[in-house]
Amino acid sequence: MKIGLGLPVDDPAVLTTWARRADDGPFSSLGLLDRLVYDNPEPLVTLAVLAGATHRIRLQTEVLISPFRDGAVLAKQAATLDLLAAGRFTLGVGVGAREDDFLAAGADFHRRGRLLDEQMGLLRRLWAGDPYGDGAGPIGPAPATPGGPEVLFGGFAPAALDRVGRHGDGFLGAGLPPKAMDRLFREAERSWERHARTGRPRLVAQANVALGPDAVVTAARANIRDYYAFSGIADRVAEGLLTTPEQIRDAVAGYDGIGADEVMLYCWSSDLTQVERLADVAA
Numbered sequence: 001m002k003i004g005l006g007l008p009v010d011d012p013a014v015l016t017t018w019a020r021r022a023d024d025g026p027f028s029s030l031g032l033l034d035r036l037v038y039d040n041p042e043p044l045v046t047l048a049v050l051a052g053a054t055h056r057i058r059l060q061t062e063v064l065i066s067p068f069r070d071g072a073v074l075a076k077q078a079a080t081l082d083l084l085a086a087g088r089f090t091l092g093v094g095v096g097a098r099e100d101d102f103l104a105a106g107a108d109f110h111r112r113g114r115l116l117d118e119q120m121g122l123l124r125r126l127w128a129g130d131p132y133g134d135g136a137g138p139i140g141p142a143p144a145t146p147g148g149p150e151v152l153f154g155g156f157a158p159a160a161l162d163r164v165g166r167h168g169d170g171f172l173g174a175g176l177p178p179k180a181m182d183r184l185f186r187e188a189e190r191s192w193e194r195h196a197r198t199g200r201p202r203l204v205a206q207a208n209v210a211l212g213p214d215a216v217v218t219a220a221r222a223n224i225r226d227y228y229a230f231s232g233i234a235d236r237v238a239e240g241l242l243t244t245p246e247q248i249r250d251a252v253a254g255y256d257g258i259g260a261d262e263v264m265l266y267c268w269s270s271d272l273t274q275v276e277r278l279a280d281v282a283a
Contacts, residue, residue, distance in 0.1 A: 001252070001255075001256045001260060001261065001262065001263065002028035002029070002261065002262040002263075003026065003027055003028060003252065003262070003263055003265060003282040004027055004028050004029030004030065004031055004058075004060075004204075004262055004263070004264040004265065005018075005022050005027045005029070005030055005031070005264070005265055005267065005275070005278060006030075006031040006032070006033070006062060006206065006264050006265060006266025006267055007019075007030055007031065007032045007267070008223070008267050008268060008269060008270040008274075009032070009033060009039075009040035009041060009223075009227075010039075010219075010223050010268075010269075010270050011270035012040075012041040012046065014270050014272060015041070015046060015049075015050065016049065016050065016053045017272060018030075018270075018272070018275055019050040019053050019054050019057070020053055020054065021272070021275040021276070022054075022057055022275055022279075023053075023054040023055060023056055023057045025275065025276075025279040025282075026279055026282045026283045027057060027278075027279070027282060028057065028058060028262060029057060029058040029059070029060055029090065029262065029264065030047075030050060030054075030057055030058070030059050030060070031060050031061070031062035031092070031206070031264050031266065032046055032047060032059075032060075032061060032062060033061075033062055033063070033266075034061060034062075034063065034064045034065050034096075035065070035098065035101055035227075036065070036068065036100075036101040036104050036105055037098065037100040037101050037103075037104050038227070043061045043064060044061070044064070044077050044078070044081060047059045047060075047061070047081060047085075047089070048080075048081050048084060051081065051084050051085035051088065051089070052084070054088075056088075057088070058088045058089070058090055059081075059085055059088055059089050059090070060089070060090035060091070060092050060152070061090075061091055061092045061093070062092045062154070062172065062174075062206065062264065062266070063092035063093050063094040063152070063153075063154035063155075063172060064091065064092060064093050064094070065093075065094060065095070065096035065101060066093045066094075066116060066119055067095055067096065067102075067107060067111075067112040067113075067115035067116045067119065068096070068101055068102050068105035068106075068107035068112075069105070069119075071118070071119040071122040071123065072122065072126065072132060072139055074119065074123065075122065075123045075126040075127060075139055076126075076139050076140075076141075078091050078123070078127075078143070078148070078149055079126075079127055079140070079141055079142065079143040079148065079149075080141060081149075082143040082144050082145050082148070082149040083141055083142070083143055083144045085144070086144055087143075087144035087145045087149075089145075089149045089150075090149060090150040090151075090152060091148075091149045091150065091151050091152070092151075092152045092153075092154055092172050093116065093151060093152070093153060093154070094116075094153065094154040094155045094160065095112040095113050095116055095155065095160065096112060097230075097231070098230055113159055116163070117163070117166075117167070120151075120163070120166075120167040120168075121167075123148065123151075124147070124148065124167070126138065126139045127142075127143055127147055127148030127149075128147060128148070129142060150169045150170070150202070151167065151168045151169050151170075152168060152169060152170045152171060152172040152202065152204060153167070153168045153170075153171055153172065154171075154172040154173070154174060156184065158187075161184065161187045161188050161191050162191045162194075163191075164188045164191045164192060164201050165188075165191030165192045165193070165194055165195035165197055165201070166191070166195050168201070169201065169202055170188070170201040170202030170203060170204060170261075171184065171185065171188035171201055171202075171203055171204065172204045172205075172206065172264075173185065173203075173204070173205050173206065174205075174206035174266075175206065175207075175208065175237060175240070176205075177240075177251070177254065178205075178251065178254030178255050178257065178258050179254070181205055181255065181258060181260075182258040185203050185258055185259055185260070188201050188203065189201060189203075202261050202262075203259055203260050203261050203262075204260065204261060204262045204263070204264060205255040205260045205262075205263050205264070206263070206264040206266050207242055207248070207251050207252075207255075207263060207264070207265060207266065208224065208237065208240065208241050208242065208266050208268060209241065209242045209243070209248055209265045209266065209267055209268075209278065210241055210242075210243055210267060210268055210269045210274065211243065211244070211245065211248075211274060211277040211278060211281070212269070212271060212273060212274065212277060216269045216271045216273075216274075217241070217243050217269075219268075219269050219271075220241060220267070220268035220269040221238040221239075221241055221268070222238075223268045223269070224237050224238040224241065224268050225237075225238050227268075241268070245280070245281045248265065248278075248281050249281060251263070252282075265278050265281075265282070
């Protein structure tokens, strides 16, 4: 099973170094989260920079809140990033849960699910080279990946899981232990079958991690609480942080047991020793 690395967002200046070290290590992917009204780096811009700093490792949004973005612009950005990364880009998408992000972007928070469905139809058409519509032609460049970059859907609601079969290539489940994640993985597979897709969906799990001295772990928990402050579950998420090699290995084995193709170890501390510490666990 593949092991990916989720990039911290509290110090964007270190991300190029993180990416180069991860590219030299055992990791399969680099993931980066998304928000608008928050002090995080914009993921598509950042991953484009990291594409130029790496050679092998995949790059993915984890997940991009696409409904507050313009669909045509997003199609161009994603295709460009996939091209510059030589096909190493995965577009993880979701509807988002923070109303302030949509307010700042001038988008309708309450229509975000329908907006995402409309976007996916547009993205697939434009990536295939079809014209935008009446009065507007195709929007290039063509992505390196035929038909467009891999698309993973994140989320917990039935509608999010149904999109896996309708529009996607797989499912990205975040923040749940293996026993709880198993139910979401099986529903993603049922969505695949309902929509008469061939093969199987790619299944990716994300676990929150931090290794090292108490100060590193304390800072990571503080970052989680800040990020999830809106949710009412910030303390629970922070306490679920995996902080020992044994905990991480047990979680990886658990996800492997329910059929995960990849586990993303999402690190909430920008301490540079995290890359090597987690590489030792992943090796």
